[in-house]
Amino acid sequence: MKAFLVRAVSDAARSAFPEAADAPFDVSEPSAGIAADLSTNAALVLAKRLSRQPAAIAEALASRLKKIEGFREVQAARNGFLNFTFTDAFLLRALEERLQDSGPEPRPDRPILIEFVSANPTGPLHIGHGRGAALGDSLARVYRRRGFKVETEYYVNDMGIQMKVLSESVRARHAGLRGEKAVFPENGYQGSYIEGIARDMLAQGRTDFDRYPREALLDLIRSDLESFGVKFDHWFAESDLHSSGKVEKALKDLAAKGAVKEKDGALWFSPSGEEGEAGEKDKDRVLKKSDGKCTYFASDIAYHADKLDRGYGKCLDIWGHDHHGYVPRVEGALAALGAPEGAVNILLYQLVSLKRGGKRVSMSTRSGEFVTLKEVLDEAGRDACRFFFAMRSPSSQLEFDVDLAKKQSNENPVYYVQYVHARVCSIFKEGEKRGILLDETGPLAAGEAAALEAEERRLLLKLGLFEDHLDSVLALSSPHVLTGYLMDLASRFHKFYDRQRVLDAQPERRRARLRILKAVRETVRMGLDLLGVSAPERM
Structure with missing residues (x-):
């Protein structure tokens, strides 16, 4: 729907102001109190380019846009915004396109790789990892929905000091279980899972402390992710980079670019060969220790x-x-290797806090005082976890209220949205019992429907913006756009259902309303699926 408006406004701008027609502009839903379907700031953008008054440019654009079929009203506001109201016929055509949708055309672009979670295999996944998993998996699903080829990957850090600490932690617990005195490593992993692994090793007579703990925890991580609805296309081990010689090759390539230096017997990353300042921050640039x-x-x-x-x-x-x-540091190293700018994009997400019984739960990963993803899944359920973890922008901290997530009421956002799907399914089942749906669910003919009620228009407009919101998810790298869309659609549905009859409506209205509800059902189902959430038929 936004694409139609963008094309129309762009054509009008090229006609009226060819010297500035390439100026990018926004199309958005108008703020509360403005009686319109969509708005654009195109006149404001053009005014800045042309050094003219926005209102005059808006009027010039409006005079051209009013001639286009599909617009019932085009209003040039005093502040320079253009406000659009679509005809009923346009909204109903958009409805039929939505119902006949077979998905976007596959894009010829090379595939996209999304790497996420990639937690060290030193313990179970915690709720912070859960947010990253929900974010990455939902983005992958939306990319696929929009026609992109996508592969997902988990990078396994199976080398280094943390793996050594894990091995020593399990070894110490293993010795203790045998009745031997053991010195627990400083900063060792304290969680009860460490003793559990030690017990398993003791029962199986295993002593491969450098291998078994890592494999056991990777199996646990895989299991938790699958329970969360996340499956990766690839699991890539750090150790494979070393065994294949790719780490040494990368260092040689950096050296060939003049981006390394030797200092104190170590090899350092130095893009221009500069010495750099000594100190803790400088140590982070070490590539190979002495x-x-x-x-x-x-x-x-x-x-x-x-x-x-x-x-x-x-x-x-x-x-x-x-x-x-x-x-x-990563971006600098890739630039030094000659990678194109933007070839690798890094998305950061904020921490997750847990609220239970009105109080925040304290957590510490190293001491073992943390809430695992599995615990929250068992308590609140996968649907609530997936939806709640996607409800905020990655740049915003997220508070997961377990009590709210467990509520079976409209206070719970995921329940509120899922109930829409269940309610529409129940309406259709009742219609089947009455023999209504057999001949009343086919496409609407032009001019068949009666004039739309306000609640119907609001639903149709939101349905027509579904794919636009998916594009916004990708533009912002944030599924919170989709959760917000679904909650708004649910709100519009509930208001419609409270005020309008469906099965008991007059035939000319009933058929249109059944088509609208069919689109609501399919859109909610698809939106929830893109978030990894189920769409129950009964609640």
Whole structure:
């Protein structure tokens, strides 16, 4: 629907002001109190380009746009905005297009790679990882819906100091279970899962502490993600980068570009060979330590270089906000290797806090005092978790209220939306019992429907904007646009259902309303599916 308006306004601008017709403009839903379907700031943008009054430009555009079929009213506001109201016929045509939709045409672009979660296999996934999983999986689903080829990947950090600490933590617990004295490592992992792994190893007679704990936790992570509705196309191990020689190759490539230096027996990343200031921040640029071991930074450079070598058109990394300081280093290293600007995009999301019984739950990953994703899934359910984790922009902190997520009432946002689908399904089942649906669900003929009521118009307008909202999800890299859309659609449906009859309406109205409700049902079902949430037929 927005695409129709963009084309119409662009054509009018080219006709009236060819010297500035390429100026980009926005199309949006008008603010409360404005009696219109959509608005645009095109006149304001053109006015800035042409150094003219916005109101005069708006009038010039409006005079051309009023001639286009589909607009019932085009109003040039004093502030320069153009406000549009569509005809009933246009909205009903959009409804039929929505119902006959077979999905977008596949795009010829190279595939997109989305890497997310990628938690170290040193413990169970916690609720913060859950937010990253919901964000990445929903974005992948929306990209696919819009015709893109998408692959998803989990990067397994199976090397380094944290894996050594995990091994030593399990070894110490294993010794304790055998009745031996054991020194628990400083900063070791304290969670009860460590003792659980040690018990399993003892029962199986295993002593491969460098392997079994990692594999056991990866199996647990996979299981939790599948319970969350997330399956990855690829699991990529850091160790494979080393065994294949790709880390050393990346370091050689950086050296060939003059982007490394030797200092204190170590190899450092230095884009222009500058010395840099000494200190903790400077240590983060070490690629290979004086003992010859490569750092995590070196592995990460090799990993991202490998992503680009695999031929992806776009790579999206989704990281927790605690990695924000790492972004410039990765981007700098890729730039030094000659990667195109924007080839890798890094999306950061804020932390998640848990609220239970009106109080915030304190958490600490290292000490084992954290709420696992599985715990929240078991308590609140997958649907609530997936929806709640997607309700805020990644840049905003998210408070997960367990008590609200468990409520079976309209206070709970996911219940509020799911109930729309269930309610429409119940209407259709009742219609089948009455023999109504057999001959009243076919496409509407031109001019068949009676004049639309206000509630019908509001529903039709929102239905027509579904794909536009999906484009906004991708533009902002945030599924919160979709959760907001579904809650608004649910609100419009409930108001419609409270005020208008469906099965008991007059025949000329009933058929149109059944078509509208069919589109509501399909749109809610699809929207929930893109979020990884079910659409129950009964509640």
